[in-house]
Amino acid sequence: MRGSDYSELRAFAAVVAHGNFARAAAELRISASTLSQTIRALEARLGVRLLNRTTRSLSLTEAGQRLHGRFKPAMAEMEAAVEDAIGLRDRPAGTLRVHMPSVAAATYLEPVLGRFHEAYPDIVLDVTIDDTVTDIVAAGYDIGARLGEFLEADMVAVRLGGEQRQLAVASPDYISRRGRPETPADLLQHRCINWRRPGSAGPYAWEFARDGQWFSVAVNGPLIVSRRDMAIAAAVQGVGIAFWAEALLRPFIEAGRLVPLLEEWSGTFPGWHLCYPRQRHMPAGLRAFADFLRRAG
Template structure:
């Protein structure tokens, strides 16, 4: 295989992984036009169309699907081989691609960036702040942060903190006008602020528990947002009831700007974890990053595997 052949196939795999020429080009650090030309060259060389492209959608042809199914595992193995070789270095260094939802990044990474770079100046963190659910291996990330309920069996998971709890909250003004729900079912009669996870078509259903049994309530209201921060800001302004992490709304509750509702129905659940792919040789940069955040926020803990 010539070097250009490998570059074309790697570009094709990146487009499939990201589902977008723009995001794949950013990942490969080339322009979208260069990437498009590279894919055309591959299709011309093979004499096959690999991708169906329109201005709004991107999908694999049958030939493209067959090629990707065979080549993607080989590409992953080649990159793992390179990572294994790089793991022999004594000093953690190089680019580390990290995927983090916004609340995890704000809570666990932002406050310790200065200390991290004092400890590991040769590591380049390439951090994507994104609340969408992703397959970190397919998307090319080295490490991701996710809640315990979303951990995958084939990943190593390291706890970043303790359990979490979400609270329903509203402003004193809203409660004065509309009253307070006494049970989660009462939310159906209230103005609630909905949240849609980026990349998801459906709305998040609010989760409660009683006597160890969890259940969900699909609420309705005047506002749907993809940013939880906006939901909380709207709740403070009396738009309706919001639902978010206790540690993030607690300062507003203590300041009297929000009132906690349905506390007896809001149970704890597993908190945030760092996760990465199980490998024979975990890279020094991954180990350094995970160990640093683990010690910074929890002290030493044993990874879940």
């Protein structure tokens, strides 16, 4: 089998696995148009149509079903043989593309970067810090972090730490000038520092819980930011009340620079997870990264 033959068949298998050209192209790290040309070249070489394609659906023809049924096990064995050979190396290596929201990165990745690269010097981490909700596979990432409530059913999830909660906080100076809110509704009478998630039209509504029931409050104030660390810096300076992850606020609280508010209204929710696509043979670098963060967390 020529190299081009294998590339065409691998492309075909990826399209079948994802049921979508965009996702398959992201996995193969080629453009969707290049992938489409590759599939057409395979069909032309074989002289049969393998896929029925419309703008909204994708399905296998009978010839496509037969080819995929025979080729898929053989391809899996070839990939396993390559992984076994790579596994003989002393250390995992290569580039790992990582997508993390800012809170997860600050909590779980930043504190251990030195130890990780000491343990795995041949792994290059290509990290994107981004609070936009992203399709990890379609965007070409190898692994990402998601809150438990946003996990997709077809992804492998590795839990990092325990449950999370968010706290409203203000500086002692702000509280001395404007008092403390006693209920979330009181926030409407306070100067609050809003956060707008990238890609969202409006600010994030602060979420609270009472007797197991969650509700949100759309607050107002003098400042709207796209980075929550700026909101915390502003809160420390007395600009207003901010709202963020307790784990990242705790150092400011313990130092007396911020005071927690409405703690009895701050419910817990499923914490952070690493997530990556299900695959029969997990690359060594991906396994090393996931295992290292799970243990560190």
